[in-house]
Amino acid sequence: RAGGALARLAGPGRGLDPDALSAALDALRTDLRGIEAGLAALAREASDLARRQAGAASAIDAAAARVRTQAERLALVPAETVFGGFARSLRETAREQGREIDLTVTGLDLPLDRGLLQILKDPVLHALRNALSHGAEPPEARRRAGKPPALAIHFEIGLRGGRLHIGVHDDGAGPNLPAIEANARRRGLLSPGEAAEPDALLGLVFEPGFSTAQAVDTLSGRGFGLSVVADAVRSLRGSVRLEPREPWGTSLVMSLPLSASRRTLLLVEAGGAVYALPGASVERLLRHERARLGRALGRPVLSIEGDGAERTLPVYTLSELVGAPSAEPVEGASLTAVLLRSAGGFVLAVEALRDVRTLLVLPAPPIGADAAIVSGTVILPGDVPALVLDPEGLAARAAEARSAGIAGGAAESRADPGGTGAAAPRSTILVVDDSITTRTLEKGILEAAGYRVVVCVDGQDALDRLRADIERVDLVVADVEMPRLDGFGLLKALRADEAFARLPVILMTSRGDAEDVNRGLELGADAYLTKQKFDQRQLLDTIGQLL
Template sequence: MAADIRQLLLAAFEVEHHEHIAAIRGALGSATPDWNDVFRRAHSLKGAARAVDLPAVEAVAHRLETLFERVRNGASALDRDGANAVHLALDRIESYVAGLKDGAGPDMPGDALAALGRYLGLHGLAPEASAPPAASRAPVAAPVAAAPAPKAPPEPAESGAAILRVPGEAVEALARASHDLASTLAAQAPAAEGLARLARLARDLRAGAEVLAAGAETERPELRAFAARLGSFAREAAELSRRQGAATSAIEAAAVRVHAGAERLALVPAETVLGPLARSIRETAREQGREVDLDLQGLDLPVERGTLQALKDPLLHALRNALSHGWQQPELRRAAGKPEALGLGLEVAVRGSRLQVTVSDDGPGPDLTRIEAAARARGLLAPEGPADSETLLRLVFEPGFSTAEAVDTLSGRGYGLSVAADAARQLLGSVRLEPREPAGTALVFSLPLSAARRSLLLVEAGGRTYALPGGVVERLLRLERAGLPLAMGRTILRHGAGDAATSHPVTDLAEILGPVSAAPDPGNPGGAPPDPGILTAVLLRAGGGRLALAVDRLHDVRSLLVLPAPSFGSDPGLVAGTAVLPGDVPVLVLDPEGLAARAAVTSAVVSAGTMAQAPRSTTASRATARATILVVDDSITTRTLEKGILEAAGYRVVVCVDGQDALDRLRAEIEPVDLVLADVEMPRLDGFGLLKALRADGRFARLPTILMTSRGDAEDVARGLDLGADAYLTKQKFDQRQLLDTIGQLL
């Protein structure tokens, strides 16, 4: 039992020590470190190490704590030597913890304690004064001469639950199952709609039977009994429909959670695999007697583990190459206005539908003259004739190509960049070498996010089949168009419930794609046209939000190999790759980010519209003509115009000069108000603020509210609808009939 408890404590310590070390490293790279927080981190690290009985870590953490206390109190400043000693100590702690097996680890090298001890001694504190206070604890490595550098440590555990190893095949199977579940739920939508229609039909039949029974000249017991049975049937159908709706909503929510869980299992933070590279390159720099400042960015980005593993060795080669070719003597760097330490960078980022990994340095940059000379010597270029920089920078990826004068432990054999190019090709990507501004070199890997078999949702639009990455699909929908609202001329989907609900304009996928080529639908060649009364849509996570796409049909979810996009005949902004269906039928894999960007452009040019249900009859409009409308606008001209139009249509009109004035009047309950027509840009309280206040007040939560403004951007429209506006009109496209029709539909 004690062993089990210690294993749990060690698992927690793995997570905690990573957090403290990352925070300390971040502070060292900051222009204004919070030394109080740094000191607290070292103190917490020491206490955590003591709690899990790791005296070697505790000793180093204690000496770090002593150092940071002096810096925090202003007794000394942390210079370059001190920062190097701290980085060495942090690397040693990480290596030691990563090598733990069954609670025991390798010997902690003494160089970290020695380096910290020397630094403290030079700054007025004897190393002995910083020894750990617990004399009875197990002995630790003494601060003697530096021990040999440890070999590259094992990969660190991934965040707290890393004790469980899950096969990749199991993760893929779970992802496919989650998509199958989503497809099955989408197929159930017509059944739920049919059940609701059945309940309405039974209610209508019951009402008709009761009318017949009441109008019969003689007593008709059988009619009354029939009406009673229809009543029971109607109640049963209504209750069944209600339960079906509640169960479907619960299952959909569970399916979303399963999908998110499967996605998290397939992806790991880049730090998980690439984190050890930082320790390795710092160790190499120490061996070479070179000072480096290592800048790591984007390592918290979730990436598929297989991609990271394939990149690990090439990136280590690239970092070593940067350390070799980017290195300059300190006096040369000072003369160029650079810090003495070589700046190395490793950045992981997502650009559109591609993963971009960059290794950079701030050294002298590519030496095109030496590259050209080496290329001509190897016969890669003609002995004479010009060579442009782009051609020269491609040649460095040739196997065996090197500009180094001699072979050493860092470079000279000419295979580092060749390894990088091979890895990029295997991942169906590319790599390029380019100069940086104002100085330095960057090696940039550009890889498809899906360079392997991927779960793809197949959809049909415009009579052609396309694939969408399954990882971004949030919901599949089939809804009756008649019951959906409109805004800015587009159908609106509401996602979520209550205050958390958001509104998303629906964009037709065929409209975005235009003439983009794709394969005809293999399962339905020349199939029947889709039902115009039913909206079939896919809700995607894209562009930092959600995108609702209308499609003709939803097909199945398949795990397919994603290949690079065709080099011609397709829009690179919309197409992320190609997949091949059985029978050698190609389909284009669409880029969700590109679709979101194109949909935003499409929405921006759509004329202003209203949000409304099905049109109401003229009689119904007249019935509401004496309703009271509150007009809220800070422009006297606009208020007067709107008041005149509404009063001419038979409405009673009350005006207010801004949102706060309107809110005060409504709360005072001076008169009953049936609808609010408000501007957005107003002093004191704007239209968005007024709408938010109304929806938060139980008395006005359902009060119909129309926003009418000159702000017609898609973002403003979405914000207004998300806050609960019933309609959004723009003044640039003002149409008196449109305004009156919208009001008539809402009252």
């Protein structure tokens, strides 16, 4: 409308009519107000749609959360749901048998997968009854041993290192090894001349039909009963062991991967991915200046104080252990790491600490996950999956990383020099070093290479051991700087003793000055290696040449 009025004003031969111009401007204002009203209405509709969409998304999220919660409740139940009645059943059985027991149970409040508990129900009850049957002793025998009159049985359920552990412990007479051996030989499980090691004998009780009970009844059965236990545990990809307790008694321990449970997890980042570590396996979170890290045998080490003592532990990067690409550390950035309790403790360097959360741990994916180090999976916010790592598996992988590539070189070093291909007899190497970290690392490297290793804390300790002739030593690897008697003093004493004058000695030290090297070689060292330039292959090649 405003456009038509303006067109008439601008027509040919027309003058500027003030009234017409005013009318055109009024029409233009009216049109603009209409447009503004339309835009306002459109904005209100868009805002209303946005609110509706937000409400719908919130309702969907709430519904999904309720579904997840219900699914968890269906999948996870307290262990007491299945195992809670075992204590009363065992006490009734003991009363029927005229036996007195002191039963304690821990861990019944642990939430676990319902299906897992159902599979373990009968095997665990077997294990408890077996403890009652085979742990029982005459009252007089318990009195002579200083035990309380009642047989003590401890039934425990717990999480350790990313796995479910179920233990049945008693303070009875302990495994009857002679009876186990006799039964094993009678059944042909041991050949007539075969030595019967205790660990091997205890493994035989899981054979089908194996029993040392004098009479078979519903209670006896650290034989057939334990076969049932072993079959069930192995079907769940777990392990079971029987072992004597100190000072007396027996322990039956089942270790199983977790199929589903809610656990507190530490989320860390490595190689651009997020991983989860069981919170119970984390001893401490660490930040340390990289420039202050020590080194031992080519591996970074970190000294940590705790419990009134200082420990020096090797440092491994998580990306190294999981096989992920490692990000280059930012210059001047601190080392971010986790101190793990697993395997005596080691330091795990990560790129970042992300969060601590309590999450539902689901089974590890059947394809694509490294079963040696992965114990499960979790779903992070945003439906992002992350792998749950097994600290024990990481510790084993760290040990493999330390000795990677050693076995092949060691085999070459020990090959028959005559070219016949026959392996040389296993040699014994004496490692002498006052640093427990260096001793441990050297011992691990050499044992991985197939050598037998004994250790001493200084030169005097080594000299005394050699002169005592405790074992035949084929070669000595010694530090130089040590208390009481240093490496030079040890070498001098050995070369002066006719019995050890030809014993190969390798000096390995942080003192790499030409003067020190010359002194060591003049005193009769067969080789002189420096720790700053330590190379595992060089050490093994040198040992192979000297032996």
